[in-house]
Amino acid sequence: MADFGADQLEAFRAEVDGWLQANYPAELREPNAKTDPEAIWGGRPFAGSDDPQIVWMRRVAEKGWTAPTWPTAYGGGGLSAAEARVVEREIGRGGYRSPLTSFGLWMLGPVLLEFANEEQKKEHLPRIVRGEIRWCQGYSEPGAGSDLAGLQTRCEDKGDHWLINGQKIWTSYANRADWCFCLVRTDFTKKHEGISFVLIDMKTPGVETRPIKLISGESPFCETFFTDVKIPKANMVGQLNGGWTIAKRLLQYERQNISGGFGGGGGAGGAAGDLGQIAKRYVGVDETGALADADLRGRITRNKMDFQAFALTTARIAAESRTSNGPSAATSIIKYAAAAFAQERSELMVEAMGAQGLGWEGEGFAPGEIMAARGWLRSKGNSIEGGTSEVNINVVSKRVLGLPDPK
């Protein structure tokens, strides 16, 4: 039976390989392919666009492979966990770009599948699969970060609609998002049991976003204000005052998915490229061709091994979660470790480059050097976003190890 399964998977792998080769836009094979950097996030601004990244996204989405395991009824690929892994692997192996990067795919979609009613699933899931809507996450507030259940954004029942007033903060890409999944307070007499989970179209009158600048110079997130924002009754997911269960579940998906983006360079922190090779260019090599600085060499090797082991562990946990009831509190271990390794990698990169790794701007620094310095600063956020490292350690101690709550 096992061999039969392996044969089937191999046939599927060959089919996927053939399809990818035939459908990958030629323009994207160019090293300096002309594509809008935002295109990979999809969303309303790209409706009807002929950007090659969008063409690629549409083709993959038509197969349902942007969300390979989601049911075909909602636009997904309807694949088994093993088949989905084949698709992911073949995309990586062939050096193809990711077709779609999306909070909808990573966080919202999985909880809609679990908690939404049929109308909500039919309305939102296919649009997530096709990358038509870019979502942002309205969780944190100025007075509610780690203590998320302390949130105060008010949502009142006005008979035929909900009325929302309040402020969110650190809302990643809110100024570019089309819709927001948002936690609101529907009962001020209770804490966790007074929270509901709603979906807000960012075009609704009364929604305003103000970008905040990060220490790295980027402005990837915003303050988000809701002033007398009216949303349809149908936009509440799950039960009234039942949002906390959905919120926690979504955080598990977030922690599972966010970790994959750390350390590879670019947005999540650190410059791209092989750390060992880059260090050799700046520090030089000894007579055997190894990195000349033995101490740095040891630390870089350990970091690379940690990443390798981490990637395998993450893949195993992701596969397990696909075949069981989804991710567990163990995702907090993954999130914690990913942040630590990514921050270490960024520091090693800057150290290897020496003074050249401290450039902010100007002709004296190559783009990769500026990226290293800015990425190092950006990586500071890795241990904050998606729940701080301290909070994730608390989750591990309580929910994984079963240690008593000191409170």
Ligand SMILES: Cc1cc2nc3c(=O)[nH]c(=O)nc-3n(C[C@H](O)[C@H](O)[C@H](O)COP(=O)(O)OP(=O)(O)OC[C@H]3O[C@@H](n4cnc5c(N)ncnc54)[C@H](O)[C@@H]3O)c2cc1C
């Ligand atoms: C890059 C980035 C992107 C983000 N994107 C989003 C987004 O899209 N949407 C969104 O809603 N939020 C987003 N956030 C916000 C993020 O979720 C919060 O910053 C985070 O949850 C921490 O909350 P806080 O900033 O209020 O810090 P606080 O909760 O005030 O924490 C301050 C310090 O106290 C520690 N601390 C707090 N409570 C405990 C405790 N019980 N035990 C031990 N230590 C504790 C923390 O670990 C931290 O070191 C983003 C943050 C970053 C950095």
